[in-house]
Amino acid sequence: MTEPERKTDIGPPHYGQFLHPVIKANYGKWKYHEIIEPGVLMHVSETGDKLYSVRVGSGRLVSTDFVREACDLADKYSQGHFRFTSRHNMEFFLTDLSQLPALKADLAAKGWPIGGTGHSVTSIVHTQGWVHCHTPAIDASGIVKAVMDDLFEYFGKHDLPAQVRIALACCLNMCGAVHCSDIAICGVHRTPPKILHDKLRHLCEIPTTIASCPTGAIRPHPDKSLKSVIVNEERCMYCGNCYTMCPAMPCFDAEKGGVAILVGGKVSNSKTPPAFSRLAIPWIPNNPPRWPETVAAIRKILTKYAEGANKWERVGEWIERIGWERFFEVCDIPFTFQHIDDYKFQAYDTYRTSMHFKF
Numbered sequence: 001m002t003e004p005e006r007k008t009d010i011g012p013p014h015y016g017q018f019l020h021p022v023i024k025a026n027y028g029k030w031k032y033h034e035i036i037e038p039g040v041l042m043h044v045s046e047t048g049d050k051l052y053s054v055r056v057g058s059g060r061l062v063s064t065d066f067v068r069e070a071c072d073l074a075d076k077y078s079q080g081h082f083r084f085t086s087r088h089n090m091e092f093f094l095t096d097l098s099q100l101p102a103l104k105a106d107l108a109a110k111g112w113p114i115g116g117t118g119h120s121v122t123s124i125v126h127t128q129g130w131v132h133c134h135t136p137a138i139d140a141s142g143i144v145k146a147v148m149d150d151l152f153e154y155f156g157k158h159d160l161p162a163q164v165r166i167a168l169a170c171c172l173n174m175c176g177a178v179h180c181s182d183i184a185i186c187g188v189h190r191t192p193p194k195i196l197h198d199k200l201r202h203l204c205e206i207p208t209t210i211a212s213c214p215t216g217a218i219r220p221h222p223d224k225s226l227k228s229v230i231v232n233e234e235r236c237m238y239c240g241n242c243y244t245m246c247p248a249m250p251c252f253d254a255e256k257g258g259v260a261i262l263v264g265g266k267v268s269n270s271k272t273p274p275a276f277s278r279l280a281i282p283w284i285p286n287n288p289p290r291w292p293e294t295v296a297a298i299r300k301i302l303t304k305y306a307e308g309a310n311k312w313e314r315v316g317e318w319i320e321r322i323g324w325e326r327f328f329e330v331c332d333i334p335f336t337f338q339h340i341d342d343y344k345f346q347a348y349d350t351y352r353t354s355m356h357f358k359f
C-alpha cells in the first residue's frame with residue numbers, strides 16, 4: 001500500500017519554486033560564468049542560454065518598504081525574481097543585456113550601488129549585534145556600516161590585488177565567518193559575568209547554568225541558603241555561555257569589552273589551502289556610534305595589503321610571503337602577550353610563523 005503524500009507546513013517551501021525561469025530551465029547545466037564589469041556576471045549554459053546577474057549592495061537590516069522597492073525593480077527587469085546573497089547583496093537577473101543601462105539608472109536614482117564582485121571589498125557579512133542577540137560584546141550592524149562607509153570606494157571597482165572578504169562576529173561564538181576571513185572583526189568580552197543573586201534564583205536553573213560553562217568555572221554558592229552560584233574568575237574565559245542559559249549572569253561591559261581584529265583567513269582552496277584567521281589586534285575600544293579606531297585599523301591593514309600584495313594574492317597569502325613579523329611591522333601593530341596563543345602551534349613548520357619570531 002502506498003502512503004499518501006504527507007502534507008506539512010514544517011520547514012521552508014522547496015526553493016525550486018522560487019527560481020528564475022532561466023535558472024530553473026538550466027539547472028545543473030551551467031558551464032561557466034565571467035565578470036563582464038564590476039558587479040555584473042554573465043552565466044553561460046550548455047543549452048546556449050545566458051543570464052546576467054547584477055549585484056547590488058544592501059544592508060543586512062532592511063525595511064519592508066526597501067524590499068517592496070526591490071520587488072518593483074525585479075518585476076520591471078527580472079521577471080519578478082531577485083535574490084539575496086549570503087553577504088546581504090541583492091542580485092537582479094537580466095536575460096537581455098540591453099536592459100542593463102536602464103537598470104543601472106534606476107539603481108543610481110535610489111542610491112543603490114552596483115559592485116561586490118571580483119577583486120573588490122564586497123558587503124561585510126555580520127551577526128546580530130545589539131539588535132537581537134543577548135551575548136554581544138559589540139554591535140554588529142553599526143560597526144559594519146561605519147567600516148563599509150569608509151571602504152566604499154573598493155566596492156564598485158576591481159582595484160585590489162584579490163578579493164577581500166571582511167566579516168564581523170559580535171562575540172566569540174563567531175556566528176559570522178570571522179575564523180576564515182581576510183579581515184575579521186570580533187567582539188570580545190574581557191570580564192567575568194556579573195551575578196545578580198536576587199534574580200538568579202527566580203530566573204535560572206542552577207544545574208543547567210553550571211553545566212553551561214565550558215571551563216567548569218561555575219559552582220553552587222557555598223551559602224546553601226542562597227540559591228545561587230559563584231564563578232571562579234581565574235577559570236573564566238569570558239565566553240558568555242552562562243548568560244545564554246541564565247539571564248541573571250550578564251557579561252556585557254561597555255568599557256572593557258571591545259573589538260579584536262583577525263586577519264589572513266580564507267575558505268577558498270585556490271592556489272593555497274583554506275586558512276584560519278589569526279589575531280592581529282587583541283583589543284580596540286567599543287566606541288559607538290562610528291567606531292573610529294576600528295575603522296582606522298581596518299583601513300590601515302587594507303591599504304598596506306593593497307600596496308604590498310602581488311596580483312591574485314589574498315591577505316593571508318601576502319602575509320605568509322612577507323612573514324608575520326613583517327606584517328606586524330608594516331601595519332604598525334605591536335606584538336603583545338595576548339598574541340602568543342595564536343602563534344605557538346605553528347613552529348613545527350617554520351619559526352617565522354611562531355611566537356619565537358623576533359619580538
Ligand code: SF4
Nearest residue numbers: 133135136170171175
Ligand atoms: S556572534 Fe555571539 S553575540 Fe553575535 S549573534 Fe552570534 S552568539 Fe550572538
Ligand code: SF4
Nearest residue numbers: 213236237239240242
Ligand atoms: S563566561 Fe563562559 S567561562 Fe565564564 S563563567 Fe560564564 S560560561 Fe564559564
